[in-house]
Amino acid sequence: MLSINTGSSKNARPVLLLRSSLFILMTALWSATTLQGQEAAPLKREFRGVWVATVLNLDYPKSPTTWPTAQKEGWRNLLDKLKATGFNAVVAQVRPAADAFYPSTHAPWSAYLTGKQGLPPKPAYDVLEFMIEEAHKRGMDFHAWLNPYRVSMDLDTTKLSAGHVFYQHRDWIVPYGNRYYLNPGLPPVREHLSGVIAELASQYDIDGIHFDDYFYPYPVAGAPFPDSLTFAQYGATQFDTITDWRRDNVNRLIGMVDSTLEQHAPYAEFGVSPFGVWRNQSEDPKGSATQASIGAYDALYADALHWAEEGWIDYLVPQLYWHIGFEIADHAELQRWWSRHKGKAKLYIGHAAYKVGRDKMEQWLLPDELPRQLQMGRSNPDIDGGIFFRAASTLYGGLGVRDSLQAAFSTPALLPAHTYNGLRIPAPPRMKRAKARRQGTLLKWKFGKGDRKHRPHYYVVYRFEGKQAGSTDQPEAIVHFTEFGAGRRQYKFTDTTTKPGRFYTYLIVGLNRAHREGAPGQAATVQF
Known part of the structure; x- marks a missing residue:
């Protein structure tokens, strides 16, 4: 998930905090009134998801260990707290950087799980199978979150095991910024990722596959992505520009995941959480009324509108990590824009729970910002829920964020029905x-x-x-x-x-x- 620094002066924070304190009682009262109104007219179906980040041990596990008892206890405790908060779905990161939280023929065990890449739990057990079973015991959907192209979190290859794709297929790997990536333009890379998806979909009882905003990496100033030779070999005769070819590479990946899921787990949904701005209106008449410095279409080569229109994805979760009224990228404007451009996909809103009480912008220092965003989404019939980044922020964040969510989710809700209708309808019990x-x-x-x-x-x-x-x-x-x-x-x-x-x-x-x-x-x- 991308954290965007909106910027502020060094002297601004004390002023913002003082102004925040003046409004705290008023906004708390407004928030309570709003949530009471929600309780009076609850939604029968709503996706109430939360991202559980395993990379860098952000959410789970708190610290790596090979001991199954500690791993299991940590996961159960986390799920219990998320369930008590009102969430009905977890989007858990099971492949953070070409590694795995499950025994895989395509990737080694993750160092974020056991402390050393390639080292399994001792005694051995299937961690992902356990994670899914525990979520289902609590009546929660489990969506497996993958970062498809990311190979490493830094350039230190000594931490990578011999079974890692970096050593198995060095010719697939390119360095960019301070990380390594799979080269999206190579056909063998797509075949490899198809195998990754097929393994998950055929062997695990997942409810969905989930990608976030990381496709081609976010641009590094003055550093072009090193794929010109790959373009010359695979794309130059078919595409006028390297940018169109890159978008086609990502399109092929998305279409491949859709067809692989259809083959192995047709009931499972495929969801993508793109960067919150597709394109600015100044760049494309179809774009949003924003002034973002980058957009997913041009910077990450991720054309989420195309995927939704083609029916390749079942749900969209644009990361609208800005406050209501933000001049550069207004959360309210973007909710409306995405609701008009969701194509055949369901639309959930990606919420920045991590900013509540922590961001330098004044609006995030007020307790009503997140409840207002929730209420706005619920008033739009084209929005079917949201996902919150991330688990620890929803449970331990500032300004009573967990209390706000518990109030908003006080009435249980069914999950939105999947688009797949090939299953029989149950008979009356x-x-x-x-x-x-x-x-x-x-x-x-x-x-x-x-x-x-x-x-x-x-x-x-x-x-x-x-x-x-x-x-x-x-x-x-x-x-x-x-x-x-x-x-x-x-x-x-x-x-x-x-x-x-x-x-x-x-x-x-x-x-x-x-x-x-x-x-x-x-x-x-x-x-x-």
């Missing part, structure tokens, strides 16, 4: 028992007729006060999700939030892997 107990209302049910071989991915329990069932379109009625993918013969749930002397009516609905609901089972009314 069969209620086996609904009875008041001392601890609460006990519900037991089993899969519906016809679901024996293809059981629902999970169930949702709806509760309505009184003797009549309401509509499952009422998200405030959701009281429970079961874990994902358990496939049990029978389920049970105890509703501990009931009050004595009242009647409650319950409906249970099964959902498939694409988060599509079936018809509810027979209603059950209980007096507690």
Whole structure:
């Protein structure tokens, strides 16, 4: 993820802090009022994702170790906190720099996991399989986040293992800035990355593949990317300019990932989180009313609009890491712009949780900036949620950012339905028992007729006060999700939030892997 320094004078921060303190009570009250309004009209479906960065041990693990117990405990604790905050999806970085958080035929074990590249956990186990299982146990989607072209975080090759692509295919690698990269223009590189995606999609129960903004690297002043010879060999006869050829290279990668997922895991979604400005309007009439110094199309050769229009990606998450009203790149303007240019993809907003209370710009020193951005997205029917950068910032950031998110996410939400519709819709589940107990209302049910071989991915329990069932379109009625993918013969749930002397009516609905609901089972009314 790119952190952009918007700049300010050395003397500005004390003034900003003083002005911030004058508005703290007013904005806190505004924020609370806004969030109460959100609770009154909750969304039934919303992608509430969080990026979990493993590079440099930013989020997980806190420190590298080969000890599985410590790795597992750290992941469980992190998921518990994210779930309690209200997130329903994790976007976890499993391949930060041509390394892996899983046993791979294409990459060595990551040093960010075990402390030394190529060193596996001891005793051995499949880390990624465990990470996915734990997310699914908590009813959370797991999207595998990869940085496809990045080979290293610096130029020190002594830290790379013999099995690393740097040593296996040195002719694929180019230095740029202070890092090494795979050369996107080489056909063998695309074949290699196709194998990486196929391995993940065929061997792991992922809900999605995710790329962030790093395609061709961000430009270094005065240093052209060293691929002119590759262009002469592979692109000069087909393309007038090297820039068009570079965009075609990235387009081919995106199309390849789409087709590979379609082959190995068609229910899994492919999402990309591009730099927040595609092009300025001054450069392209279709561009946004911004004055950014760079744009994804021209600097990173990432044409996200083309991918969305072609249907190669299932969701877009533009990184709108600027505040509302920022003159150079206004968050509000960019939300509106992306909502008009999302093509066939769903649109989620990339939020800069890491800036709250920490950035030098005054607006990020006020507690209402992130809630305002959330409310703005929720008021736009073309926006289906957001992803927050990053896990530690949402849990431990300043100005009560976690409290704000908990308030915003106080009502559970289903994940948006996947675009894939090749899965059967679950049959109405069969209620086996609904009875008041001392601890609460006990519900037991089993899969519906016809679901024996293809059981629902999970169930949702709806509760309505009184003797009549309401509509499952009422998200405030959701009281429970079961874990994902358990496939049990029978389920049970105890509703501990009931009050004595009242009647409650319950409906249970099964959902498939694409988060599509079936018809509810027979209603059950209980007096507690």
